[in-house]
Amino acid sequence: MASLKAIKRRIVSIKNTRKITRAMKMVAAARLRRAQQRITDLRPYANKTATLIAQVAARVEGAESHPLLAQREERKVLIVVLTSDRGLAGGFNASTNKRAYAFWKELEAQGKEVSFAIIGRKGGEYFKRRNAKIMRTVPGIFDNLTSEKAGEVGRYIAGHFVTGELDSAYFVYNEFKSAMTQTVKVEKLLPVTPVELSAQDGSDYIYEPNQRALLDRLLPMYMEVQSFRTLLDSVASEHGARMTAMDNATRNASDMIDKLTLQYNRARQAAITKELMEIIGGAEALKG
Numbered sequence: 001m002a003s004l005k006a007i008k009r010r011i012v013s014i015k016n017t018r019k020i021t022r023a024m025k026m027v028a029a030a031r032l033r034r035a036q037q038r039i040t041d042l043r044p045y046a047n048k049t050a051t052l053i054a055q056v057a058a059r060v061e062g063a064e065s066h067p068l069l070a071q072r073e074e075r076k077v078l079i080v081v082l083t084s085d086r087g088l089a090g091g092f093n094a095s096t097n098k099r100a101y102a103f104w105k106e107l108e109a110q111g112k113e114v115s116f117a118i119i120g121r122k123g124g125e126y127f128k129r130r131n132a133k134i135m136r137t138v139p140g141i142f143d144n145l146t147s148e149k150a151g152e153v154g155r156y157i158a159g160h161f162v163t164g165e166l167d168s169a170y171f172v173y174n175e176f177k178s179a180m181t182q183t184v185k186v187e188k189l190l191p192v193t194p195v196e197l198s199a200q201d202g203s204d205y206i207y208e209p210n211q212r213a214l215l216d217r218l219l220p221m222y223m224e225v226q227s228f229r230t231l232l233d234s235v236a237s238e239h240g241a242r243m244t245a246m247d248n249a250t251r252n253a254s255d256m257i258d259k260l261t262l263q264y265n266r267a268r269q270a271a272i273t274k275e276l277m278e279i280i281g282g283a284e285a286l287k288g
Helices: 004-059 090-111 121-129 147-162 211-288
Strands: 076-082 111-117 135-139 168-176 184-189
Touching: 004 135, 004 168, 004 211, 076 121, 076 147, 076 211, 090 111, 090 121, 090 168, 090 184, 090 211, 111 121, 111 147, 111 211, 121 135, 135 147, 147 211, 168 211, 184 211
Parallel strands: 076 111, 076 168, 111 135
Antiparallel strands: 168 184
16 A cells, blocks of 8 residues: 555645646636637637628639639649647547548548648648658648638639648537537538529529629638638637646546545544554553
């Protein structure tokens, strides 16, 4: 049995760890509230933008109207993986990386050339160890995340798509549902998938000043908004996962402290009993 001093030292150590995990949970909860509000505000706008662009794509003639609407044979694919820069977030990074890896192997089995753009340090480390073709890594983007930073991601993807270096691009990220629930999604960004128009939808829009000028404004905006939405989803999911992980760690620390305290009391009681037996035995020896 461990000595009383060793048990007491472990109790003190775990209590200190519990203070840290409790503080990290509170920080994650505060950040989650802000991140949740941002994605809740943006999501309806982003969804409406995606619907509008899909409807426009169904009414125009693809690459002839705008390069970002080009529909090509999917041979060169970019997978944009969204992970965090820090750990201690439960299965947040592992689930994203595993889904992206499985998607990579699915595409390779179909004879497609796959490259990666990794957002977040954890994803970069994971795919570098697996010798993936990484075109770009973007660490630190989640610190003070803005629409301008998201726009840089969207412009990078669009630039490679227009030049023909890519035939399609997908996001792999955690979609925020709640603090307890995040769902890993594979979402196609480019090319835009046109919606199927019904007979009553056969009429076209009126484009002012003209179709190309409007698409030149709408499509970059679409890239920025969708990139911003996925980044905000990932941020909120990360904070939710970290809050849950730290809450579990705090409760586990409390349980361990209770068990060690019980073990300490039993060991202390046994030591006292042993000392009493030695005293009684000594007294009996003196009497004899």
